Amino acid sequence: MSLEMAAESSEGEEEGKLSGGNQVLIVDDELRELGKKAAWSVSSCKPGNGVSSLRDDNLETYWQSDGAQPHFVNIQFQKKVRLQLVVLYVDFKLDESYTPSKISIRAGDGFHNLKEIKAVELVKPTGWLYLSLSGIDPRDTFVNTFMLQIAVLSNHLNGRDTHVRQIKVYGPRPNPIPQQPFQFTSEEFITYSTIR
C-alpha cells in the first residue's frame, strides 16, 4: 500500500504488531471514504460516548464500550463494496488502559458468516493507524464485502472497556467512465472522456 510507505510516522510493524501512529491523516487520492454509505453499530456503549463519536471527525470525542470483551464495531453496506483500507485513531497517552491492544477485522455477508481477514496487535499507539486489507496476491487488493466488523479483543493494561476516537473506511474510486474495463491515464483520453 503506497500510503503506508508514504506515511511519515513512527510506525513500526513487526509480525503483525503496530506501534506509533500518524498525527496527520493522509490517504491516497485514488481512495475514497465509504463510511457514509454504511450503517454503523457497536456492541455496547456508555451513554454519551456512542457510535456517532466514531464518525464525527472530532478527535476529542470517543466511543467507549460498556460490557464484556470482545467489543465490536459493525459496518454494514447496502451492497457489496470493495474496501482497501481501515484507519483508526487511538491514543495510548490519553486513553491508557482503554487503548485497544488486539484488533481483529472480519468480513462477510452478515453476522452469520464473518471471517477474519486481518489481525493486528497494537503497542502503545498514538494517532492514526492504517490497517490495509489487501493481500499479497494482486487479486486480493480489495475485499469485496457487505459487512466489515472491527473487533477489539483486548486492551492495554488489561482494561475491560475500550476507547476508539475515529474510524474511517476506504475503497477505490470507481471509474469515472462507467461500463469501461479500464480507466484512462493519458491527457488526451481524459479530456475527451467527459463533457462537463
Added chain:
Amino acid sequence: MESILIDCVQKSLNHFMHSNAIFISQRLCAHFPSETNLQLLAVCYLQSNQAYSAYHILKGTKMPQSRYLFAISCFQMDLLSEAAAALCPANEPGAEVPNGAPGHYLLGQIYRYTDRRKSAIHHFKQALSMDPLMWAAYEELCILGAAEEATAVFGEAASFCIQKQYINCSTPPNLSAEDCNVAAARHNVSDDVSPRQLRHMQGLKDIAANSHGSSIIGGTSGQLSSSGSSNMSFYNTPSPMATQLSCVAPPPLYRNVMPNGPNLSTLNAENSPKSTVNSIIQAPRRKFVGEGKLRKISGRLFSDSGPRRSSRLSSEASVSANANATVVSGNGTNSSFKGGSKLTPMTFRSMTIRKGQSWANENIDGGIHNDVLDVSRLNITSTTSCSSAAIEAKSYEQDAATLQLGGQVTSESKVITGASEILSLLRVLGEGYRLACLYRCQDALDTYLKLPQKHYNTGWVLSQVGKAHYELVDNLEADRVFSLARQITPYSLEGMDIYSTVLYHLREDMKLSYLAQELISTDRLAPQSWIAMGNCYSLQKDHETALKNFQRAVQLNPRFAYAHTLCGHEYVAQEDFENGIKSYQSALMVDARHYNAWYGLGMLYFRQEKFEFAEHHFRMAFRINPQSSVILSYLGTALHFLKRSEEALAVMEKAMLADKKNLLPMYHKANILMSLERFDEALEVLDELKEYAPCESSVFALMGNIYRRRNMHERAMFHYGIALDLKPSATDAATIKAAIEKLHVPDELDDNL
C-alpha cells in the same frame, strides 16, 4: 408644485440618488395622486431594487405604461403569470402590448421561463421587428434555437425601420386625427420653423423621428380632457411659450407639445387608457427649454392648433386602446402608422430611449436632437430597462447646449449610413452568436474574425470566441482567448463559468483557484464566481464542497442553467442519482437546449445501466450539438449495450470523423469489436491507436485482454507489461496483475475480464 416635484425626481434618478427620488415621488403621489405619478414612483422603486414596492402600488392599474412597469416588477419577483396577465390581459385578447418592443421582449422572457417556447419566439420576433437594434431579443431567439440568419434580421427592412425612426420626414403629416398616418409623417425640420413650431404645426401627430402618431396627440387631448390636466398645467412651459400658449385653445396640450415636441406631450397627454410618465418627460423638456433656446412660435401655429386640437380630440376618440405598439417603437412603425395605428407613449418612450442611445453616438437632425435629448432623458428615467441610456442621457444634458447650438439638420444620408454601419456590425455579431448557439463553432469563429479589431478585442467577443474553442474541445486555445478577455475586461463575468470549466479540463488547479478568488472578489453575488469555486473543489475531488458552491450559484440565480447542470454532475459523482436527475431536469427547464444537461442525464442512466434511457438522452444532446464527437461516442456505447452493435459501430465512425483529434471513438470501436469477438479487427484498430496514444495504459491493457482471449499468452503478457509500466490506477493495476496471474493458469476461466 407638481412639476417641480417631478423635475426633482427626474434629477435624482438621473444622478442615481434613489432614496431622494423615492422620498420626493412619495410626496408627489400623496399630494397629487394620479396614475402617472404612481408610475414615476414605481420607476423610482424599480431603480432601487424594490420591485415589491412597485408591485404593490401598481397592482390593478390599467394604463399601458403602468401595466408594463407592473409586469417588470412581477417578473423581478418571479410572479410570471401575473406579469403575463398584466401585459396581455386575458379578457382583451387583441390588446396592444404596452411599450411595443420592450413589452414584447418582456413577454417573450415570461413565456420562455414558463415553458411556452412558441409564444416566446413569436414575441421576441415581434420585438425585433419593432426594434431591429434590440440585440437582447435576437440573443434570446438564438438561445431558443429559433433565430433567423442575421443577414435577414439585420438587413434591409431593419435599416428602413431605423431610418424611419430617425429621419425627419419632409411632408407634413395629415393632421386629421383619424388618419394617424404618421408613417409618412416627416416634418420638415430643415425649415426655418423651429422644431417646436413644426411640431405645433403638424400637431403631435407626426413626429417623424419618433413616429409618434397622431394618436399621441389625440391621446394628449383626450387626456387633457380627462385627468392629466393637472400634470399638464405645470409642465415645462417655457415662459415665453406660456404666454403664447395661453392664447391657444388647449394650453396644456401645447405645453406638452413644446420642447421635445409632441412626443412628450403625447406621452403625457395620453388617452385615458394609455398613460405616459408625463412627469418624466417634463423634467427634461424643461431643461431643454431652460437652455434658452426657446424659439418663437408663430401665431400661425396656434391658430393651427385650434382646429388641430379639435381634430385631435376627435382623433383621440378614435384612437383605440390597441395602439399599435410598433408604431411608437419606430421599428418599421411607419408602415404601421399607415394603418392608422396609434402610438402609445410607451412605445414612444422605448423608441426614444433607443434613440437616446444611438443619438449619443450619431449626428442627428438638430430638431430631432432636441427631442432626443429630452426624450432620452425622459425615457431613461421612465423605463427601467435602459439603464445605460441614463448615462447617455446625462451626457446628453451636457451636450444639450451644444447640440442646440449646432442646430443643424443632420442629413438623411448620415442617418442611413449610420444605420447601415450599426446593422453591418450587428449582422456579424448576430450571425456569430447564432452559429455558436447552433454549435457550428468553426463557422462561428470564422464569422467573428470578420469583425474589426476594435470590436474583436473586447471582453464579450473574446468570451464568445473562447466558448467556441471550448466546444470544439480545443482547451488550450480557449484558455488563451479567455485569459486575453480577462486582461481586457477584468471586471466582466460573462463566460467565466465556461472558462473555469476549461481550466478544470486542463487540470490547472492553480489557475482555476486564482480565477475563482478573483471572480469572488469582483462579485460575490454572481453565479459565475461560485461556479468557478465549485469547479476548483471538484477538481480536488471534494465533491461535497463543490456541490455546496454550485448550490450557492443556483440560489443566486435559479435561471442559470449551467449551475444546475454542475450540481447534477456533483450529485452523480457522489452517486446520489435521484438528486442528480432533479438537478439536470431543473437545468433543462431553464434552457431546453442546454445539451450538457441532456448529456448528464444520459451518463446518469448509463451508470444505472438503463441503456434505453441513456440512448434517448444522448440522442437529444446530439440533436442539439451534432458536431460533438464525445456525445457521439457515448451514443455509440449506449447502442452497443443495447445490443445494437452494428449501429454502434456506424456511430463510432461518425464520431471519428467529427473530430480527428478525439481518439476515444477508436478505443470504443475496438471494445465493441472485441465483445463481438471480431478480435483481429479489434487488434487492428488498437495497433493503429497505440501509435497515436503511446502513453495510454488502457489501450495496451485492452490489447492484453484480446490476446488473452486469443490464447496468445506471450503477446498478452507483453502488452500487460507495457500497460503496467504506464502507471494505471491502483484498481486497474490490480486487475492487470490478476490477469497476468491467470495467464499462468490458462485452464482457469475468468469471466470478469
